[in-house]
Amino acid sequence: EPEVTQTPSHQVTQMGQEVILRCVPISNHLYFYWYRQILGQKVEFLVSFYNNEISEKSEIFDDQFSVERPDGSNFTLKIRSTKLEDSAMYFCASSDRSYNSPLHFGNGTRLTVT
Amino acid sequence: AQSVTQPDIHITVSEGASLELRCNYSYGATPYLFWYVQSPGQGLQLLLKYFSGDTLVQGIKGFEAEFKRSQSSFNLRKPSVHWSDAAEYFCAVGGPGNQFYFGTGTSLTVIP
Numbered sequence: 001e002p003e004v005t006q007t008p009s010h011q012v013t014q015m016g017q018e019v020i021l022r023c024v025p026i027s028n029h030l031y032f033y034w035y036r037q038i039l040g041q042k043v044e045f046l047v048s049f050y051n052n053e054i055s056e057k058s059e060i061f062d063d064q065f066s067v068e069r070p071d072g073s074n075f076t077l078k079i080r081s082t083k084l085e086d087s088a089m090y091f092c093a094s095s096d097r098s099y100n101s102p103l104h105f106g107n108g109t110r111l112t113v114t
Numbered sequence: 115a116q117s118v119t120q121p122d123i124h125i126t127v128s129e130g131a132s133l134e135l136r137c138n139y140s141y142g143a144t145p146y147l148f149w150y151v152q153s154p155g156q157g158l159q160l161l162l163k164y165f166s167g168d169t170l171v172q173g174i175k176g177f178e179a180e181f182k183r184s185q186s187s188f189n190l191r192k193p194s195v196h197w198s199d200a201a202e203y204f205c206a207v208g209g210p211g212n213q214f215y216f217g218t219g220t221s222l223t224v225i226p
Contacts, residue, residue: 004157033214042218043158043204056213091157102148103214105157 006092006106013082014114021077021109023092032075033093033103034067036060043091049075082113116141118205120217127195128225135190135220137179137205146208147188149179152219153201161203164188175199200224 005024013019025032034046047057049067064086066078075094079086089110093103117140127133139145146165150158162173169181179190188205205217 006157035214035216043216045213045215048213058213093158102160102163103158104160105150107155107157 004092004094004104004106006090006109008109009107010110010112012112012114015084016081018078018080019082019111021079021090021092021111023075023077023106024073025075025092025094026096026104027073029094029096029104031055031095031097031101032067032069033095034077035091035093035105036088037091037108038085038088046077046090079111082111084113087111087113116207116215118207118215118217120203120205120220122220123218124221124223126223126225129197130194133190133192133195133199133222135203135205135222137188137190137217138186139188139205139207140186141207145188147179147181148206148208148214149173149177149188149190150204150206150216151175151201152204158204161190195222195224197224197226 007022032049035043036046037043045058047061048055064080068076089108091108092106095101095103119138121136148163149161151161152158161177162171164171164181172178177192181188202219202221204219206214
């Protein structure tokens with residue numbers, strides 16, 4: 001069964017540094033998402049992406065964050081000038097259509113900001 | 115505004131016992147509802163979904179859920195729990211656009 005893959009599985013960075021989290025969605029999917037889960041808290045929506053542009057974003061997704069689909073397979077989340085509170089598990093997801101289509105999640109990247 | 119409430123933060127059941135995890139949603143239109151499971155260190159795996167039609171939906175791993183519009187609920191059930199079911203369970207509702215709203219999760223512990 002096709003999977004969403006995320007790399008790296010764990011990223012440690014110093015406060016103020018930039019990080020790029022990478023995802024390869026399922027190949028025939030058209031909608032891509034990033035979610036975040038701070039330890040012990042619920043899964044929070046960050047951003048959705050369709051047709052090479054952001055379709056929706058939450059208030060968490062401020063100017064510190066950006067997403068890109070640099071080629072036909074990768075989907076990246078960039079966090080500029082990381083803060084301690086950015087430490088979380090970041091999940092990429094994809095779906096083949098919007099709204100009523102289940103999301104397929106990757107295993108996540110655990111980001112630790114020191 | 116759309117929201118999902120999972121009232122039980124943590125549930126402990128004995129292996130072989132039945133299980134029910136509660137989920138209540140708030141949504142202005144016909145909801146699209148999902149249950150996901152997250153094992154330690156893993157991503158979120160879809161257990162089942164409800165879009166329309168039969169209000170009792172069957173999922174993977176022997177799970178089922180029942181949509182009750184009058185109670186705004188979508189509770190997850192399993193008749194006999196296995197030790198491998200120990201995990202975090204998340205209820206979610208599909209909102210406008212293509213955003214999903216997740217509950218805070220219920221952690222399930224299974225004791226021998």
